[in-house]
Amino acid sequence: MNIAFIAHDRKKEEIVNFAIAYEHVFEGNNLYSTGTTGQRIMDNTKLNIHRFLSGPLGGDQQIGALIAQNQMDLVIFLRDPLMAQPHEPDITALLRLCDVHGIPVATNVASAEIMARALDRGDLSWRELVELHRPRLDK
Numbered sequence: 048m049n050i051a052f053i054a055h056d057r058k059k060e061e062i063v064n065f066a067i068a069y070e071h072v073f074e075g076n077n078l079y080s081t082g083t084t085g086q087r088i089m090d091n092t093k094l095n096i097h098r099f100l101s102g103p104l105g106g107d108q109q110i111g112a113l114i115a116q117n118q119m120d121l122v123i124f125l126r127d128p129l130m131a132q133p134h135e136p137d138i139t140a141l142l143r144l145c146d147v148h149g150i151p152v153a154t155n156v157a158s159a160e161i162m163a164r165a166l167d168r169g170d171l172s173w174r175e176l177v178e179l180h181r182p183r184l185d186k
């Protein structure tokens with residue numbers, strides 16, 4: 048399962064605590080993140096994460112590209128709803144692509160916990176099953 052972690056600055060501590068709590072669920076998956084988020088999680092867990100650029104420098108768009116190519120199965124994106132971000136268009140684009148491609152996305156820690164528990168139970172395994180039969184938008 049390919050999983051992306053993203054958190055705005057005032058949500059970094061929350062995503063680190065979330066990753067610590069569910070480390071046993073996420074280990075063994077292919078993990079991705081924006082730059083600073085991934086560094087913070089790796090500093091506090093044993094998870095190995097492929098880090099893209101920091102969000103304001105294009106990291107959201109890099110993860111968005113994987114979503115567009117059907118290479119992302121779950122996105123945990125703890126947004127800060129109380130602070131404007133300089134790269135707001137990138138954030139909107141990433142969330143839009145999740146909706147375009149039907150990718151599960153959690154934007155707060157309560158929904159992220161439900162996703163983690165669903166992942167643990169195997170509820171998201173259907174994505175691996177249908178992947179082979181999914182029509183590609185680039186064809």
Ligand SMILES: O=C(CO)COP(=O)(O)O
Nearest residue numbers: 081082083084101102103
């Ligand atoms: O800005 C972000 C998401 O929009 C997150 O980027 P960082 O993980 O590099 O802080």
